[in-house]
Structures are given as structure tokens and as C-alpha cells.
Amino acid sequence: xxxxLYHALLDLFGWEVPxxxxxxxxxxxxxxxxxxxxxxxxxxxxxxxADGTFKATNTTLTVGGPVTWTEYLxxxxxxxxxxxxxxxxxxxxxxxxxxxxPQRHLFSLEGSPFLGxxxxxxxxxxxxxxxxxxxVKPVTKTIQIPASQHVGGIVTAAAxxxxxxxxxxxxxxxxxxxxxxxxxxSLANFLGGLTIYGGLIVGGLAVYGYAxxxxxxxxxxxxxxxxxxxxxxxxxxxxCQVSGDGDWGIxxxxxxxxxxxxxxxxxxxxxxxxxxxxxxxxxxxxxxGKLITPKDPWPIFDGxxxxxxxxxxxxxxxxxxxxxxxxGILWSLRKRIAIPGRLFALYCMFNGVERFFxxxxxxxxxxxxxxxxxxxxxxxxxxxxxxxxxxxxxxGKKSQ
Numbered sequence: 001x002x003x004x005l006y007h008a009l010l011d012l013f014g015w016e017v018p019x020x021x022x023x024x025x026x027x028x029x030x031x032x033x034x035x036x037x038x039x040x041x042x043x044x045x046x047x048x049x050a051d052g053t054f055k056a057t058n059t060t061l062t063v064g065g066p067v068t069w070t071e072y073l074x075x076x077x078x079x080x081x082x083x084x085x086x087x088x089x090x091x092x093x094x095x096x097x098x099x100x101x102p103q104r105h106l107f108s109l110e111g112s113p114f115l116g117x118x119x120x121x122x123x124x125x126x127x128x129x130x131x132x133x134x135x136v137k138p139v140t141k142t143i144q145i146p147a148s149q150h151v152g153g154i155v156t157a158a159a160x161x162x163x164x165x166x167x168x169x170x171x172x173x174x175x176x177x178x179x180x181x182x183x184x185x186s187l188a189n190f191l192g193g194l195t196i197y198g199g200l201i202v203g204g205l206a207v208y209g210y211a212x213x214x215x216x217x218x219x220x221x222x223x224x225x226x227x228x229x230x231x232x233x234x235x236x237x238x239x240c241q242v243s244g245d246g247d248w249g250i251x252x253x254x255x256x257x258x259x260x261x262x263x264x265x266x267x268x269x270x271x272x273x274x275x276x277x278x279x280x281x282x283x284x285x286x287x288x289g290k291l292i293t294p295k296d297p298w299p300i301f302d303g304x305x306x307x308x309x310x311x312x313x314x315x316x317x318x319x320x321x322x323x324x325x326x327x328g329i330l331w332s333l334r335k336r337i338a339i340p341g342r343l344f345a346l347y348c349m350f351n352g353v354e355r356f357f358x359x360x361x362x363x364x365x366x367x368x369x370x371x372x373x374x375x376x377x378x379x380x381x382x383x384x385x386x387x388x389x390x391x392x393x394x395x396g397k398k399s400q
Contacts, residue, residue, distance in 0.1 A: 029239025165202025244275025249313025352385025
């Protein structure tokens with residue numbers, strides 16, 4: 001496992017770049033997931049604008065004119081933070097990160113005010129240069145904005161709502177983590193742990209609000225989002241697999257079946273060495289985190305050198321495969337399903353089935369529901385599946 005980009009390059013190529021410890025593997029793939037969703041959404045919105053589903057809008061912009069002091073202050077502040085903290089950490093990473101985790105330094109007050117002031121002046125000076133280049137006399141223009149220009153706003157709304165919802169639903173599932181945060185307040189204790197369905201629900205509501213505000217037809221927009229949303233989910237799960245963030249399965253000590261004999265052993269059962277959580281000791285799920293020794297076939301990364309015994313199902317890898325297959329199906333059907341909203345309904349059904357069955361071999365907290373043990377994800381995935389069916393039927397009747 002590679003907790004950060006630093007560990008990946010060190011193990012794969014022998015390159016040692018301490019500054020890359022700042023780039024968490026899971027966070028990197030989450031960012032790539034949003035980029036993936038934005039790319040597919042832009043292509044779909046361009047296509048649907050061409051067929052008349054979405055409309056381009058005209059807006060009036062004023063270019064040039066005097067620059068306000070708040071603009072200079074904002075640019076200077078961005079430059080100061082970049083120089084004071086990030087440039088300082090990048091330059092001194094080799095020394096600093098030997099004595100602690102990157103997050104400890106990132107969220108501390110240490111840094112270089114001198115570098116901060118230099119970049120603050122550079123950013124403010126560049127803004128002044130741009131103002132002089134465009135001229136001090138304001139010019140008003142009317143330009144046409146294509147529907148795909150909303151992609152940035154849609155992705156931003158989804159990101160903010162998704163992260164808030166994912167954290168909220170995670171704390172509902174694991175309330176002890178909320179208690180731990182109040183006992184030991186730290187950013188690491190607050191940011192750790194996200195629940196994907198919470199992100200989908202709250203992120204979806206945020207996108208709905210954005211669509212209403214900008215007069216975008218929501219059902220066609222939901223259809224445009226659906227394929228990329230599934231692909232982005234698969235990309236995000238690569239981050240879970242690569243970092244070993246705990247989204248793995250139950251112990252799997254059974255021998256690999258014959259039909260998988262040509263595939264690597266880790267696709268059947270994996271020990272997640274150097275997982276980002278540094279799991280150590282026995283866990284209720286049935287596996288134990290043990291320290292990696294020089295006799296083991298894996299490198300030992302400082303601060304992460306543990307593995308799971310016995311190995312577990314690599315469920316994040318399985319979900320990536322299923323997400324890519326579902327994306328292929330949705331992408332191939334997007335031009336064939338004429339009724340707005342039905343492609344999104346199909347996404348809900350596929351999503352619910354995929355998540356419900358992966359939960360059967362995945363580690364998760366169970367709840368007692370009328371005498372039946374079920375996980376939060378099983379309940380929501382079941383509701384998502386049936387909601388997709390209801391939406392499909394209702395939209396069919398409405399179109400008639």
C-alpha cells in the first residue's frame with residue numbers, strides 16, 4: 001500500500017521526494033474522481049445543448065476598470081499562505097517530515113513569513129500588472145455562455161455537499177468517533193472517515209439546489225451526471241485500495257479458486273501492508289494487524305508498517321471493476337433512453353444492487369433493525385434500488 005505519493009514513487013522507482021508526503025494517495029484519487037466526473041458531465045452537457053435539451057445563456061461582463069483594494073488584499077493573502085506554509089514545507093520536507101507526519105506540520109503555525117511576504121508582493125504585483133494591461137477604462141461586453149460552463153459550479157456544489165454529507169453519515173454510523181473528537185480535538189480526528197452514501201445524498205441535494213438557482217432542467221441534468229458519477233465512484237475506490245484506508249472486506253483465508261488461478265493472489269485475499277490506518281492489534285471483524293518484519297515480502301514504511309492477518313477481500317478493487325462495467329452500460333444507453341430521468345433511475349438501481357451485495361463481504365458496523373442485523377449501506381442501497389424502480393415507472397407514466 002502507498003499512503004502517500006512519496007511512498008509510491010519510492011517503492012516503484014526508487015525516487016525519494018519528501019515533499020510528496022503532503023499528497024495523500026486517497027485524496028489524490030478523490031481529486032481525480034471529481035476531474036473524471038467533470039469531464040464526462042461536460043461532454044454530456046455539450047451534447048445535450050446541441051440537441052436542445054440545455055440552452056446557452058447570455059450574460060453581461062465588465063472588463064477592465066479600477067481594481068479594488070479587496071482584490072489586491074485577496075491576492076496578497078493567497079500568496080502569503082502559499083509562501084509561508086506550502087513553499088516552506090516543500091523546501092524543508094526532507095528534514096521536517098523525518099520527525100513527524102506531514103499533517104502535523106501542515107496544520108501548525110510553523111512556516112516562513114519571509115517567503116510569505118515575497119509571494120504576497122508577487123501576487124499583488126501581478127494583479128496590478130493585469131489591471132494595467134486590460135486598461136483602466138471599463139468595457140462592457142455581452143457574451144454567450146454554453147451550458148457546460150456550469151460544470152465547475154455543479155462539481156463544486158457536489159464536492160462541498162458530498163464531503164459534509166459523507167462525514168455526517170459516517171458519524172451517525174460511528175458515534176464514538178465524534179466523542180473522540182471532542183475529547184481529543186484535532187483535524188485528523190475530524191476528517192478521518194467518510195460514508196459514500198451520505199456524500200451522494202447531500203451532494204445530490206446541493207446539485208439540485210444549484211440547478212434550481214440557475215434554471216437548469218434537473219432530470220436531464222441528473223441523466224447527464226449519472227454515467228460520470230459511477231465512473232468517479234470507481235476512481236475513488238482505487239484510492240481506497242491503493243492507500244488501504246479500511247474499506248476492505250472480511251477475512252478471507254480460503255484458498256484461491258481454480259477459476260482465478262491466472263490472476264494475482266491479492267485479487268482474492270490481500271493483507272494490505274503499510275495501510276494508511278496503520279492497523280495494529282486484533283479487530284472485531286476477525287483479522288489482526290501485525291508489524292511488518294524484514295522477513296516479510298514488503299517494504300516497511302515508517303509510521304505505517306503493519307499488515308492484516310489473515311488477508312481480507314479487496315472489496316474496493318471489486319467495486320472499481322463493477323463501477324467501470326456499470327459506467328460502460330450507462331454510457332452506451334445514454335442516447336437510447338429518451339425519457340428524461342430514466343437514465344438516472346437506472347443508475348440508482350445499478351448502484352443499489354452493487355453496494356448491497358458488496359456489503360456481504362465488507363467490514364462495516366451493523367445495526368439492529370427489528371431483530372435483523374443490517375449495515376447502514378445495506379439499508380440505503382436497498383432504498384436506492386427501489387427508489388430507482390419507482391422513479392422509472394413514474395417517469396414512464398408521466399411521459400404517456
